[in-house]
Every structure is written in C-alpha cells, then in structure tokens.
Amino acid sequence: MGVSLYYQARRSTPPTEAEATEVARIAAAHQASFPYEDEESLYLYDHGGSDPDEILAGSTKLPLAPDRLLPVTAHVLAAVTELRRALPDAEWQVHIDDVDIPWDGDEGYALPGTRA
Secondary structure, three states: OOEEEEEEEEOOOOOOHHHHHHHHHHHHHHHHOOOOOOOOOOOEOOOOOOOOOEEEEEEEEEOOOHHHHHHHHHHHHHHHHHHHHHOOOOEEEEEEOOEEOOEEOOOEEOOOOOOO
16 A cells, blocks of 8 residues: 655646746656656656646655655655746645645745754
C-alpha cells in the first residue's frame, strides 16, 4: 500500500503560451534535478480530464523508506510551489491522500513542522 501526493490547479481560462512554457520548464528542471532514479518525481498528467477548468494536475507516489520520504516530498513540493507561482490566479489543491498541504504565501508548500 502506498501514499501519494496529489496536485491540481483549476481556473476558467487555459494557460497562456508563456505560462505553458514556464510550466514545462519548471517540470523539466525538477525532474532533471531529482536525486533518486528509482523513486517517482513530479508527474503531470496529460490534459483531457473530465473537468474543463483543470489546467494542471499530477501526482507522485511517495517512497515508504523513511530516509527518502521527506527529501522526495520536499523536492516535489518545491516544484509544486514554483508551478503555483507560475499560475498564480488558479485555484490550487495539494494533498497527501486526504490531508491538505497548507500554502504559505512566502515559503510555498511544505509539510507542517518541516519549515526551518
């Protein structure tokens, strides 16, 4: 049994060309810098879902190994923070299974209690 991190952005207008380019750049940079070949990183779904307002969605299966759980989660949440800032007027949902991850306007997404 696994635990996953889910992320979704919704708004009534699709991403602009500049926004789509920035999203692609952010995703590529975070995937390239991901430290573990054998773990899942940021994964964005292809468009085509049933929600016409969904402009971005994805998920990451989190590792069960205690020494990798926090680094993988922090890396993916950093990517999602950048994605949210690239699409600032969207409505965002970020959660691990049924637990919402809070947004901090200054620091972005992080697990409660893990901010420095």
